[in-house]
Amino acid sequence: MVEKRNWFLRKVWQTVRAYDMFTRGERVVVAVSGGGDSVAMLLALKKLAQALGLELVVAHLNHQLRASAREDQTFVCQLARDLGLPVDTRELPRELLSGSNVEARARVLRYAYLREVAQRFDCTKVATGHTRDDQAETILLRLLRGTGLRGLRGILHVRSDGIVRPLIDCSRAEARDFLLELGVPWREDESNRDLRLLRNRVRAALIPELKAMQPGFSAAVARLATVAREAVDALDAVVNEKLRSVEMAEGHLDLASLRELPPYWRGELLRLWLRQQTGTVPEPALVRKLNTAVESRTQPFVVLSGRKATGYVCTRGEYLIYVPQDQVSRIAEDQDWSAVTLEPGRSYSMPGGWLFTVEMCVEPQRELDEMTRDEMSALVDADALKGSLVARPARHGDTLTPLGMRGKRKLQDVYCDRHVARLERWGRPIVEDAGTIVWVPGVVRAAHARIRPTTRRAWHLRATRLGVERSG
Structure with missing residues (x-):
C-alpha cells in the first residue's frame, strides 16, 4: 500500500488512480532529465511500483x-x-539541433526516442514529469498565441499514445520538498534562466505577477483545464453523433448535410473526420481552410496533409472524400474533366479549387513590367494565337517550351524541377492554344504567344486557388 504518512506519494497515488494511468503488470518508461520534477516522479513511482504492479525502465x-x-x-x-532499475541513455548528434526553433525540434526528437525505448523494452506507457506549474505555463503560452477550447485543456493527464503525467496535480515546489525530505539531490537546468525563451519569461515574470494578484493562480488554471477537458469530451460525443448523420458509405461525407451545419459544428466535425481518415490530428489552419471551402461551394479541391502529401480531400459529386497516398493514381484518373474555352471578361471555376479570370489588356508592355513573378498570372499575345485559349487537365505525356528556354520539355520534368507534389501534378488545369501549352498556373509560363515589343493586344490571365492547405 501507499506510505500513508507521505503526503506527496498520496497525491501521486490519487492522480494515478483517478485517471487509470496504469494497469497491473505494465512496463513503464520513466523519462528522467535529472531535474527536480522528473527525479521526484521516478522516486515516487519506484515507491508505488509494488502497489501498482509496475516494472520501470529509466530513459x-x-x-x-x-x-x-x-x-x-x-x-x-x-x-x-x-x-536497481534498468536505464537507457542516448546522445543526440549536435547537428540535429542546429539552427532555429531548437526547443520544438528537441521535443519531437525526445518523444521519438521515448517511443523507441518503449518498443525495445516492451513498455506500454511513458511517464513524463510535467507538474501543475507546467500546466499553468502551457495554458498561458497558448492564450498568448491564441487558442480555442481544446488548447485550454493544457497538458493532458493521459494521452491516447500512452504518455502519462503522474505529477500533473502536484506543484513544482511540492516535488522539490519531497526530494528534500528524502535527502535526494537533483540537477538544475541553467537554460531555464535564459529569458530569451518565451516560456522562461512567462515562468520568471508573468506567473509571479499573477500569483501576487491571485495566490491560488496555478490551482485555478488547473481547474480551468479540467473544465475545458470535460467540455471537449462532451463536445466530441455530440460531434461523433453528428458525424454518423452525415457520413455515408466508405467514409464519404454528404456535402448538403455538411453545409446545413453552423460553421463551428461543421469545423469540429471535419476535424474529427480528418483525424479518423488520416490517423493524425489535423492542424487547426487546415480545418479552417477546409471548412471555408465547403461553405463557399467551390469546385473539387485538394488538401495536403503534412510536408509530404499523405492524401487528397476533394469533392466527388455531392460527397466530400478522402483518398490516401497509395490511391493517388485513382485520383489522377478521376480528375480528368472536360476542357473549357476561355473568353475575355469572364471568370471560370475549375476542378481542384482553381478560379480563372480572363481580361483584355490594352497596354501589355506596362502590365508585363508590373506583373509579379509568381506564375499565378500570365499575359498572352492575342494576335499570336492560332485558335482559342482552352483550359484542360494536365496529362501524362504533355510537353511545352518554357519561357526563356529552347526546345520542348516534358511537363513531368518541369514538375520535378519546380518541386510540385505528386498529388498536385495531374488533373490540375493548364492553358493551351491549338494543342500548344501556353501556361501551367502556379508552375511555369510557356514561350508560345509570349509578349513581344510589337504586341498590341493581349489577354491577362489570372489564377487563384481555393480550399487548398499544406500543414506541417
Whole structure:
C-alpha cells in the first residue's frame, strides 16, 4: 500500500488512480532529465511500483545543448543504478539541433526516442514529469498565441499514445520538498534562466505577477483545464453523433448535410473526420481552410496533409472524400474533366479549387513590367494565337517550351524541377492554344504567344486557388 504518512506519494497515488494511468503488470518508461520534477516522479513511482504492479525502465536523452549535459546523463545513470532499475541513455548528434526553433525540434526528437525505448523494452506507457506549474505555463503560452477550447485543456493527464503525467496535480515546489525530505539531490537546468525563451519569461515574470494578484493562480488554471477537458469530451460525443448523420458509405461525407451545419459544428466535425481518415490530428489552419471551402461551394479541391502529401480531400459529386497516398493514381484518373474555352471578361471555376479570370489588356508592355513573378498570372499575345485559349487537365505525356528556354520539355520534368507534389501534378488545369501549352498556373509560363515589343493586344490571365492547405 501507499506510505500513508507521505503526503506527496498520496497525491501521486490519487492522480494515478483517478485517471487509470496504469494497469497491473505494465512496463513503464520513466523519462528522467535529472531535474527536480522528473527525479521526484521516478522516486515516487519506484515507491508505488509494488502497489501498482509496475516494472520501470529509466530513459534519458542527452541533447548536448549545455555544457553540463554530460553530467546530467551521468547523474541519471547513477540514480537508476542506485534504485536497481534498468536505464537507457542516448546522445543526440549536435547537428540535429542546429539552427532555429531548437526547443520544438528537441521535443519531437525526445518523444521519438521515448517511443523507441518503449518498443525495445516492451513498455506500454511513458511517464513524463510535467507538474501543475507546467500546466499553468502551457495554458498561458497558448492564450498568448491564441487558442480555442481544446488548447485550454493544457497538458493532458493521459494521452491516447500512452504518455502519462503522474505529477500533473502536484506543484513544482511540492516535488522539490519531497526530494528534500528524502535527502535526494537533483540537477538544475541553467537554460531555464535564459529569458530569451518565451516560456522562461512567462515562468520568471508573468506567473509571479499573477500569483501576487491571485495566490491560488496555478490551482485555478488547473481547474480551468479540467473544465475545458470535460467540455471537449462532451463536445466530441455530440460531434461523433453528428458525424454518423452525415457520413455515408466508405467514409464519404454528404456535402448538403455538411453545409446545413453552423460553421463551428461543421469545423469540429471535419476535424474529427480528418483525424479518423488520416490517423493524425489535423492542424487547426487546415480545418479552417477546409471548412471555408465547403461553405463557399467551390469546385473539387485538394488538401495536403503534412510536408509530404499523405492524401487528397476533394469533392466527388455531392460527397466530400478522402483518398490516401497509395490511391493517388485513382485520383489522377478521376480528375480528368472536360476542357473549357476561355473568353475575355469572364471568370471560370475549375476542378481542384482553381478560379480563372480572363481580361483584355490594352497596354501589355506596362502590365508585363508590373506583373509579379509568381506564375499565378500570365499575359498572352492575342494576335499570336492560332485558335482559342482552352483550359484542360494536365496529362501524362504533355510537353511545352518554357519561357526563356529552347526546345520542348516534358511537363513531368518541369514538375520535378519546380518541386510540385505528386498529388498536385495531374488533373490540375493548364492553358493551351491549338494543342500548344501556353501556361501551367502556379508552375511555369510557356514561350508560345509570349509578349513581344510589337504586341498590341493581349489577354491577362489570372489564377487563384481555393480550399487548398499544406500543414506541417
